[in-house]
Amino acid sequence: MSTVLVVDDDEDVGDVVAAYLRRAGLVVRRAADGIDALQAVIADRPDIVVLDLMLPGIDGLEVCRRLRQRSPGLPIVMLTARGEEDDRIRGLEVGADDYVTKPFSPRELVLRVQSVLRRSVSPAADLSAPAELPDIAVDGDLVIDRRARRVHLAGSELSLTVREFDLLSWLVAHPGDALRRDDLMRDVWGWDFGDPSTVTVHVSRLRDKIEHDPAAPRRLVTVFGVGYRWDAAP
Numbered sequence: 001m002s003t004v005l006v007v008d009d010d011e012d013v014g015d016v017v018a019a020y021l022r023r024a025g026l027v028v029r030r031a032a033d034g035i036d037a038l039q040a041v042i043a044d045r046p047d048i049v050v051l052d053l054m055l056p057g058i059d060g061l062e063v064c065r066r067l068r069q070r071s072p073g074l075p076i077v078m079l080t081a082r083g084e085e086d087d088r089i090r091g092l093e094v095g096a097d098d099y100v101t102k103p104f105s106p107r108e109l110v111l112r113v114q115s116v117l118r119r120s121v122s123p124a125a126d127l128s129a130p131a132e133l134p135d136i137a138v139d140g141d142l143v144i145d146r147r148a149r150r151v152h153l154a155g156s157e158l159s160l161t162v163r164e165f166d167l168l169s170w171l172v173a174h175p176g177d178a179l180r181r182d183d184l185m186r187d188v189w190g191w192d193f194g195d196p197s198t199v200t201v202h203v204s205r206l207r208d209k210i211e212h213d214p215a216a217p218r219r220l221v222t223v224f225g226v227g228y229r230w231d232a233a234p
Contacts, residue, residue, distance in 0.1 A: 034058030140233025
């Protein structure tokens with residue numbers, strides 16, 4: 001069974017979240033603040049972290065940033081307050097794979113956690129994963145091993161989050177297509193609705209990792225008024 005670390009200083013919210021996750025068959029551990037969360041990950045790394053943004057002491061953004069430095073591939077779902085778009089964007093920028101806004105449906109949170117877990121552990125077991133994507137994709141000096149969830153650029157392995165990998169894999173599988181952000185949210189995230197800035201932030205993070213000059217991208221380009229396009233290597 002997968003283990004989820006729930007980090008929330010609100011005991012009542014934490015109890016409800018933990019109860020729903022346990023019913024879904026997950027092993028739940030708890031942390032009430034940022035320091036406890038960091039120590040818990042070091043002591044016994046979980047399979048995924050559900051991280052509240054507002055924490056006493058070290059806030060959720062700093063916890064997420066530190067977790068990304070220590071464990072780049074650790075899936076993180078962030079809990080944010082409804083209407084706080086800037087906080088959601090900052091959470092994605094520092095490495096959150098997904099977010100759920102408060103007040104939220106516990107069932108929705110469980111579905112988001114399960115989705116991220118399936119993609120991070122075994123894409124072949126994820127029924128939502130597009131069947132047409134090849135196990136290995138090669139584009140110039142970029143090699144994507146979808147089954148092993150590893151990416152190499154010019155011989156060096158890249159450190160990508162769950163959603164970064166999914167987005168890159170989807171883009172490379174559709175070279176030359178102008179893809180709308182709404183369509184990417186549906187096809188990559190599995191969301192029929194959501195904040196399009198989620199895609200924008202992940203594109204920015206990907207460019208930092210794959211482009212020689214992220215300010216003048218040549219592979220992952222913007223199609224103004226539409227979305228993004230992957231330009232395959234010649």
